[in-house]
Structures are given as C-alpha cells and as structure tokens.
Amino acid sequence: MKSGLDYSKRGVDDIKLDLKSNENKREAVGDRVTRVKESAMQAHKCVDVISKKNAEVKI
Structure with missing residues (x-):
C-alpha cells in the first residue's frame, strides 16, 4: 500500500515539475x-x- 502511495506521489511531483516548466x-x-x-x-x-x-517630395 505504501509503495502505491509513493508511486502516486512521484507521479504528482513529476506533473508539478512539468507544469512549472511549461509555465x-x-x-x-x-x-x-x-x-x-x-x-x-x-x-x-x-x-x-x-x-x-516621400509624399512631400512628390508635391
């Protein structure tokens, strides 16, 4: 269960970095x-x- 949360947290952190880079x-x-x-x-x-x-010169 903990490893799943860690994996999700890393994914969220990666998305935050990508958003900051795009900004x-x-x-x-x-x-x-x-x-x-x-x-x-x-x-x-x-x-x-x-x-x-040019207009003045033509006049």
Whole structure:
C-alpha cells in the first residue's frame, strides 16, 4: 500500500515539475511576443515617417 502511495506521489511531483516548466516557457514566449509587438510598432512609425517624406517630395 505504501509503495502505491509513493508511486502516486512521484507521479504528482513529476506533473508539478512539468507544469512549472511549461509555465516558464509560456512566460518566455509572452515576453518575446511583447518585444516583437513593440518592434513592429516602431517599424510602422518609421514607415509612416518615410511615407510622409516621400509624399512631400512628390508635391
């Protein structure tokens, strides 16, 4: 009976470790997505500035 409980406890411990690992990976991906969004917004601003300059030159 005790060995069955020990086996179940090890299984639960393994699941907890897997969940923690997945949580850390998810947080890292979320951080990367945030940085990509910020970079994309900055790129759009640069494109807008260049577009305005090109529009002024054509006039």
